[in-house]
Amino acid sequence: MDKFSFLNAAHTAYFAELYDQYLQYPDSVEPSWRAFFQGFDFGVENSGNGEIVVENPENGEAVEMPQSVIKEFQVVKLIDGYRTRGHLFTRTNPVRERRKYSPTLDVENFGLEKSDLDSTFNAGEILGIGPATLKEIIVHLEKVYCDSIGVEYMYIRKPEEVQWIQKRLNINENQPNFNADQKKKILRKLNEAVSFESFLHTKYVGQKRFSLEGGESLIPALDSIIEKAADYGVKDFVMGMAHRGRLNTLTNIFGKSAKDIFTEFDGKDYAEEFFDGDVKYHLGWTSCRKTDSGKEININIAPNPSHLEAVGPVVEGIARGKQDRHYRNNIEQVLPIIVHGDAAIAGQGVVYEVVQMAQLEGYKTGGTIHIVVNNQIGFTTNYLDARSSTYCTDIAKVTLSPILHVNADDPEAVVHAVLFALDFRMEFGRDVFIDLLGYRKYGHNEGDEPRFTQPKLYKAIGEHKNTRDIYAEKLKASGVINDDFLTMLEDDYKKKLEEDLEDSRKEESTTVTPFMQDEWQGFENADEDKMMEEVDTTVDPKQLAEVAEAISQLPEGKKFMRKIKKLVELRHKMFFETNKLDWAMAELLAYGTLLQDGYYVRMSGQDVERGTFSHRHAIVKVEDSEEEIILLNQIKGTFCDAKQGASCDLQIYNSPLSEYGVVGFDYGYAMASPNCLTIWEAQFGDFVNGAQIMIDQYISAAEDKWKLQNGLVMLLPHGYEGQGAEHSSGRMERFLQLCAKDNMVVADCTTPANMFHLLRRQMKVNYRKPLVIFTPKSLLRHPKVVSTKEEFAAGGFQKVIDDDTADVKKIKSLVFCTGKFYYDLVERREENGRDDVAFVRVEQLFPLPQKEMSEIIKKYENADDIVWAQEEPRNMGAYAHLLLHFEEAKSFRVCSRRFYGSPAAGSGARFKKRHEKVIDTVFDKNIEYVK
CATH class of the missing domain: 3.40.50.970 (Thiamin diphosphate (ThDP)-binding fold, Pyr/PP domains)
Structure with missing residues (x-):
């Protein structure tokens, strides 16, 4: 029996194709043939142009490979070399010589010789040109890979894509053919x-x-x-x-x-x-x-x-x-x-x-x-x-x-x-x-x-x-x-x-x-006066209940973690029993009612599906299959029923670990989608500075530069809680410095209801402005940070929240503040039993509600100490912004940390000491400014 029968000359084209397949996708070749080709490659590397012994894949017998087959395989190697490295030897530079690369594609580098140029090889079948001389094969390869177009693709791992490319390249030898x-x-x-x-x-x-x-x-x-x-x-x-x-x-x-x-x-x-x-x-x-x-x-x-x-x-x-x-x-x-x-x-x-x-x-x-x-x-x-x-x-x-x-x-x-x-x-x-x-x-x-x-x-x-x-x-x-x-x-x-x-x-x-x-037909430009107008963001209580029902019921027949079940049950209890709705409920109810109203919602950012602080859980996962379920998408509003094919759903995506690119993407999305509440959330507000170019060049300036409206919402978790320099500040001062005339809205809400109405207001107006919201962290579960469903249904966004617990006549110190710091101050007031201090929350920082703030100052006619209090250092936070936009602020007593280069201390003990000192100065104007 012929020991070379498995390499019958009549089948060399098939073997060449099989070897070509092995070179590109080794794992796709049958194991015995893969071992055969590995043996051949090993022999080539170790024997030069001498004898090559391989293992017969049919019976395992060691045999010396015929020179004709060796040459055939060497031609396949040459073809693979052009596919892989031909782009390095193209004529693509119109004004100077290309850099020189080594090794070249000379036949000698593939175990072939000039004397082989006139020999015919079945490997030409691989290129679609049939059996051809080595010279003809090289001419073909030069036209395909080394002329005015160099192609890189051999690193692609999908065979169907590589084969598509190779087939296309071989048609007309990758040469233009225009009439x-x-x-x-x-x-x-x-x-x-x-x-x-x-x-x-x-x-x-x-x-x-x-x-x-x-x-x-x-x-x-x-x-x-x-x-x-x-x-x-x-x-x-x-x-x-x-x-x-x-x-x-x-x-x-x-x-x-x-x-x-x-x-x-x-x-x-x-x-x-x-x-x-x-x-x-x-x-x-x-x-x-x-x-x-x-x-x-x-x-x-x-x-x-x-x-x-x-x-x-x-x-x-x-x-x-x-x-x-x-x-x-x-x-x-x-x-x-x-x-x-x-x-x-x-x-x-x-x-x-x-x-x-x-x-x-x-x-x-x-x-x-x-x-x-x-x-x-x-x-x-x-x-x-x-x-x-x-x-x-x-x-x-x-x-x-x-x-x-x-x-x-x-x-x-x-x-x-x-x-x-x-x-x-x-x-x-x-x-x-x-x-x-x-x-x-x-x-x-x-x-x-x-x-x-x-x-x-x-x-x-x-x-x-x-x-x-x-x-x-x-x-x-x-x-x-x-x-x-x-x-x-x-x-x-x-x-x-x-x-x-x-x-x-x-x-x-x-x-x-x-x-x-x-994309923007029907929308109007808005100046600052227009932005300060009241907007109807009320909701029918039945609509609220419908959304609450959807987000507080898990689908039957699926297995969920015990904590997820408890979370969903708590949502139901909040709305239908205790009537104390937290921040997560405010968000979900805002999104759900907007979906019902015919808008759609997109949110993206790092870990937004669950929420960095595990509060949102917009997506819940089935425990054993990890199937993702968005409970809000169970809502069936009239708009969705009436308009066939409408995308009335919440889209929420965890993003790659990027700020610059993802903020840019979501800004572009909002530009093309004025009827979508498009939200980007930072993992911590501190990390937004990774997107500073987008903020400076697009978010703050695009309407002035390019007539571009954009309704992108940025949620920036912000608040001083002892988590260190990079987990405290959303850099409020930077956004406020960029604010001018009517270019954006900046807010720092303190109640779930106000957040709810602010998000709804973003879509209910007939213009779009970027909205920057400094959102809480610890307040997400604070027992006092709750609102009633009546405040959701009948209320509206409050730019300033006056102190409804204060007896106006008793108030000696009137304190303006914003965000989480309000709750720290209230806690101290309760501890000290002080009824002579009132706290007014500035919920919208830009455009600043100057009129409302002035009226509140007049109301507290017995107050002889008017204070601006902030937890941020004095060169940060909202103080400098207040001085620029509110004349009365120049006479305010300021309570804050002193000037710092870093937003917050890294030591928990040092943080607490500084934080308590600022609170002390709020309640005692005789205490020296914090050093």
Whole structure:
């Protein structure tokens, strides 16, 4: 019997495929064959090109492998080498030589020789080209993996995705195959990109525009994605990008009139008095575009600050908001695209946070196309100083997303790559990254001199033709166009720009169209007076009871922890027996009644499902299966019954351990969902400073900069209870310092009923403002922090709560305070039997209820000591804010900790001593200010 029968030459194609499978997914190969291939690999590593002894997988007999089969397997290794490392040897850099990598893909590095080039190998079957000579196989591999497009994907662990990619790459050898009309369309978009930048450079010399020159192929790339996405049925396109190329994109992709951009370049003021506006390369835009095939697609480019990559999570949140609201069963119909810079995507940590959210249940958006406009430089920083990774896109490997590196001077390759990316996204619902390798023609801005820091690179760039001219010459050489066609393109577009420029100079001022105005119909702008108006937040008692019933009954037939059963029973007892409702009941009743009223609710943050302090339990879990049940979603309101398909439910998600990215996401979600109560909760209020960029650039300033309303609610647990420097303060002072005119609401509630009405008020008004609430920790279970269901049903939000226990005539000291400190002060008053001190709670810190506070001061006419008391250090908390916004506060006696750099002491004993000392000073004005 032939001892080599198991390697019969007639079956070498099968063995080659099996070995290829082994190389990619070892565990998927039958164990005996896996051992065989392991033996072969071991033999190759230890015998050079000599004999290789392997174990027959059929009978275990040791045999020497024939050289013909060894060569066949070596060719498979070569193919695997191109798939894995071919991207390192591409022709993707338009202006300089690539770095050299070792080992190369030379055949000698795979145990093959030049003499094998004319030999035929069945391994060609793997590539779909059938049996082929080694030379033909290499030519094929070079075209697929080493031309103008380099592809990274072999780290992906899902065979179906890898096989899909390999099949697509082998079709047309990963080479563009556009017809004459498609090539002309690419040239037309390139001409628009090049001509627009050239026109601005001539008409607005030296002005900042962050030009796209060197990356103009971005414009035909985006155009192609939109056109093809519409054919896929995509209805909404949400895009985020920083400055470079933004004006070009606004004009040539989003249809913003060049006239408006020229008006902005001329520096004309805005027509609206209440609107400060922003620099032109930060502004957003929304429009409806009709594709070449006649389909309509809603396209949005989100406004962004100068903080690079900050817009990324906002775009994802907008996309998810649109998906949840309009396309819940077809989320692929909303397509997010984020355009990055190479230095930013490698350097900014928020990119990692966004990437980590890509497949999480509460944050996924069905796949994002990431395009990097790779200038090979930061402001002045060389890429070798900007990252440790080989590529700026290596972050994509975190989620095993494919990456395509493309030469930006080959526009057909660029379009081919982005269409590949779109197809992958639509097939698998996952992220794809495009590394568009080009250059930056000028400095960081057009007034900057780049030769100071990169003289050699910029000498090469100065001698380099632009992408349009390179492509036009190629099309002329192949007979697709002639000189007259190119001249017509240039003249027609330049004529249009000239007309727009002339029109712009007739305008005296400019206006800015609000971003995503289609989502905000029926909402009004609100000034401070409007924000101070009373709002009806009452609820029918029957409605309250219906919600209470839903959250106080566990489904039958399921096993729950004893503590969960007790918790749910306590809810029932609170509402239906004792009529003492705590903070958790206030939250759940607010959410439930809003659901009944036709709104929907989203909450996310670290551990929000249960709540950091185990108070909320919005989700309860079945003990033996961990099935998640949201009791609030058992409510059947009239809105849900009447409107088929309406998403009248509570969505609540534990977030990744991120503040910056998640706050940005939820802010974007609220931007796209004005009828959703969108809440982000910090694990402790102290941790909100991880999202400070979102707070400074979006939450506090977006309405002034971009006409953007946003109703995001931030819950920040705050209160001094001896837990140390990082578990005491939500940094109230920072939010209050950012407050101006009518940009947000800041509150520190002390009763469950007030929290209930505050949350309802957030949705019942016909405008939206960010709402920052400093929420309690110890008060969540404080026996005095309760409200009655009558206060829930018939009451309303109280901006200031007067002391209803005080005999006005007896009061000598009138103390204004806020939050948890109120209960500490009341406890001391009761201990000392003092009836000459009244405590007034300021529940809304901004807009500050000055009128109500002044009236309360007048009421206590016998009080000769008016106090502001706070548990925070004097340079923190609300005191400085009070001085700025309330004239009478300048004469207040202040009781607080002294000035500190740290919010609180780490020692429990020291905390208690300081805290008691502050309380002492409240009750005795003769005690010296706390040192």
